[in-house]
Amino acid sequence: MLQINQVSKLFNPGTPDEKIALVGIQLHLKPADFVTVIGSNGAGKSTLMNIISGVMRPDTGTLHIEGAAVGSLPEFKRSQWIGRVFQDPMAGTAPNMTIEENLAMAFYRGKVRGFGLGVNAAKRRMFKEQVARLGIGLENRFGAKVGTLSGGERQALSLLMSTFTSPKILLLDEHTAALDPARAELITQITQDIVREMKLTTLMVTHNMEQAIRLGNRLIMMDKGRIILDIDETRKKDLTVERLLGEFEQISGKKLADDRIVLG
Amino acid sequence: MLNAIMKSVELGLLFALMALGVYITFRILDFPDLTVDGSFTTGGAIAAVMIAGGYSPWLATICAFLGGLVAGVCTGLLHTKGKINGLLSGILMMIALYSINLRIMGKKPNIAILNMDTIFTGANLLVVMIVVVVVVKLLLDLFLRTNLGLALRATGDNERMIRSFGANTGTTKIIGLSLSNGLVALSGAFIVQQSGFGDVTMGVGMIVVGLASVIIGEAIFGAKTVFRATLAVILGSVVYRIVIALALRVEWLDASDVKLITALIVIIALVVPAARRSAKQKSQAHKRTAELLSGTGPKGGVS
Numbered sequence: 001m002l003q004i005n006q007v008s009k010l011f012n013p014g015t016p017d018e019k020i021a022l023v024g025i026q027l028h029l030k031p032a033d034f035v036t037v038i039g040s041n042g043a044g045k046s047t048l049m050n051i052i053s054g055v056m057r058p059d060t061g062t063l064h065i066e067g068a069a070v071g072s073l074p075e076f077k078r079s080q081w082i083g084r085v086f087q088d089p090m091a092g093t094a095p096n097m098t099i100e101e102n103l104a105m106a107f108y109r110g111k112v113r114g115f116g117l118g119v120n121a122a123k124r125r126m127f128k129e130q131v132a133r134l135g136i137g138l139e140n141r142f143g144a145k146v147g148t149l150s151g152g153e154r155q156a157l158s159l160l161m162s163t164f165t166s167p168k169i170l171l172l173d174e175h176t177a178a179l180d181p182a183r184a185e186l187i188t189q190i191t192q193d194i195v196r197e198m199k200l201t202t203l204m205v206t207h208n209m210e211q212a213i214r215l216g217n218r219l220i221m222m223d224k225g226r227i228i229l230d231i232d233e234t235r236k237k238d239l240t241v242e243r244l245l246g247e248f249e250q251i252s253g254k255k256l257a258d259d260r261i262v263l264g
Numbered sequence: 265m266l267n268a269i270m271k272s273v274e275l276g277l278l279f280a281l282m283a284l285g286v287y288i289t290f291r292i293l294d295f296p297d298l299t300v301d302g303s304f305t306t307g308g309a310i311a312a313v314m315i316a317g318g319y320s321p322w323l324a325t326i327c328a329f330l331g332g333l334v335a336g337v338c339t340g341l342l343h344t345k346g347k348i349n350g351l352l353s354g355i356l357m358m359i360a361l362y363s364i365n366l367r368i369m370g371k372k373p374n375i376a377i378l379n380m381d382t383i384f385t386g387a388n389l390l391v392v393m394i395v396v397v398v399v400v401k402l403l404l405d406l407f408l409r410t411n412l413g414l415a416l417r418a419t420g421d422n423e424r425m426i427r428s429f430g431a432n433t434g435t436t437k438i439i440g441l442s443l444s445n446g447l448v449a450l451s452g453a454f455i456v457q458q459s460g461f462g463d464v465t466m467g468v469g470m471i472v473v474g475l476a477s478v479i480i481g482e483a484i485f486g487a488k489t490v491f492r493a494t495l496a497v498i499l500g501s502v503v504y505r506i507v508i509a510l511a512l513r514v515e516w517l518d519a520s521d522v523k524l525i526t527a528l529i530v531i532i533a534l535v536v537p538a539a540r541r542s543a544k545q546k547s548q549a550h551k552r553t554a555e556l557l558s559g560t561g562p563k564g565g566v567s
């Protein structure tokens with residue numbers, strides 16, 4: 001489904017500020033893989049997400065989605081296959097537009113945006129059905145501007161918006177990190193339901209070790225721009241937080257340095 | 265007095281289309297586009313030359329609109345393809361248009377069309393303008409609710425988000441700038457036909473007039489929905505003309521002070537709400553601090 005071959009990315013190469021964000025990343029995802037990604041601060045997790053989605057271009061290496069080379073496509077073209085939820089609850093929705101208008105824009109992912117009405121009666125009914133499945137009552141506030149929603153509500157809406165056209169790949173970059181624990185758990189639950197139901201190929205960055213182990217069928221750990229650990233489904237089943245941290249120390253020779261880490 | 269107010273309403277409606285154009289760039293796209301000073305004249309110049317040349321005034325008006333669309337596209341290309349800062353793109357186009365406008369006018373700084381037929385000939389100017397402005401407003405409202413219109417609004421509201429849903433924000437910006445300057449040029453064409461002549465300096469300061477209308481309108485009538493906001497801009501344009509007319513009745517002010525008054529209106533409209541907000545925040549902070557110190561009131565922090 002997604003094939004990343006030998007992807008590297010350097011910031012400010014050849015200057016004293018040089019930052020190695022990714023080196024020779026090799027990652028293949030099968031359809032319906034749900035991969036959790038953990039790693040220390042500055043390991044390159046967000047950069048990897050940005051390279052897959054086309055926000056940044058890799059310095060070397062290739063990217064394929066379902067066999068098609070997408071490495072040189074601009075972000076807006078790649079967006080037709082890739083759904084994203086950002087860490088910042090403000091980032092995934094348009095605050096001065098209503099809930100239904102936001103949904104209408106998401107509904108047109110990858111389609112030509114012409115002079116058809118964004119929201120009509122039939123679409124409104126369909127949107128309402130979808131929103132109702134989130135189970136947080138947003139369907140009763142359809143005309144409200146998204147800026148009036150709480151962070152958790154916005155994140156739930158972003159999640160729905162980024163998935164309801166069945167993207168080939170779903171990228172979640174710490175999408176629960178800005179929420180309080182209860183809301184984070186709710187969003188995690190919704191994520192799990194949607195991904196399972198729609199069989200989405202998903203890459204999810206998280207700082208919650210317990211969550212990284214509990215969710216998905218594969219876990220990768222990054223450090224200094226490399227994937228240092230790749231745990232498949234069978235080994236993931238009897239993984240514990242202690243063992244995961246132990247593995248990290250053994251491979252990288254240091255403790256996992258992560259200022260937002262949540263053990264579980 | 266009543267006569268003066270009627271005149272203001274007429275002028276307000278004539279300039280309302282220009283204000284709607286400014287609303288599209290400044291408010292919807294969040295793009296401070298200064299092309300306006302140039303494209304207003306472009307519209308006026310095209311209309312004046314064509315009408316003086318004996319073309320149908322409606323055809324001349326439509327061509328003026330098209331001229332504005334093209335000017336907006338140029339600004340958009342400078343910004344999106346040339347990667348030039350938005351403000352600078354507009355300024356560059358504004359300067360370039362000054363020469364282009366003179367060319368359009370056959371290198372004459374003004375063209376009189378006093379004896380020619382215009383769209384207002386034999387019709388009531390007020391009625392024509394009400395119809396035109398209402399039709400344009402409703403079409404604009406409708407456009408902003410289409411899929412393309414939603415993408416345009418999102419480009420100004422959260423560009424990163426709409427790009428992540430596959431919209432080319434370069435294109436939506438160009439469309440918005442184009443539409444905006446088309447409306448501005450249309451307004452220029454109407455002004456030429458109302459006043460009977462086109463002048464190469466007629467657009468000077470237009471951007472500030474447009475801003476004043478937008479800000480006054482929003483302050484008085486609110487901008488909760490698109491329908492409300494566009495209505496507010498039109499009414500803002502009318503109120504602005506009434507304010508100017510009243511100001512000019514003050515003895516020691518004369519017509520040459522209009523631009524200064526306009527700038528002052530915009531400055532006041534920008535400064536006062538900001539100052540009020542920060543004052544309110546400060547008093548709120550004082551109150552809360554007192555509460556926290558005395559241990560009354562709700563505990564701090566957001567839930």
Ligand SMILES: Nc1ncnc2c1ncn2[C@@H]1O[C@H](COP(=O)(O)OP(=O)(O)OP(=O)(O)O)[C@@H](O)[C@H]1O
Nearest residue numbers: 011019020021039040041042043044045046047048
């Ligand atoms: N735009 C940029 N310019 C320069 N350096 C950058 C840029 N973006 C990221 N970096 C650097 O690249 C490295 C990888 O950053 P990245 O954001 O991918 O890390 P991360 O794994 O997401 O970290 P975190 O856990 O803190 O989110 C870091 O050293 C970072 O400072």
Ligand SMILES: [Mg+2]
Nearest residue numbers: 045046047173
């Ligand atoms: Mg990150």
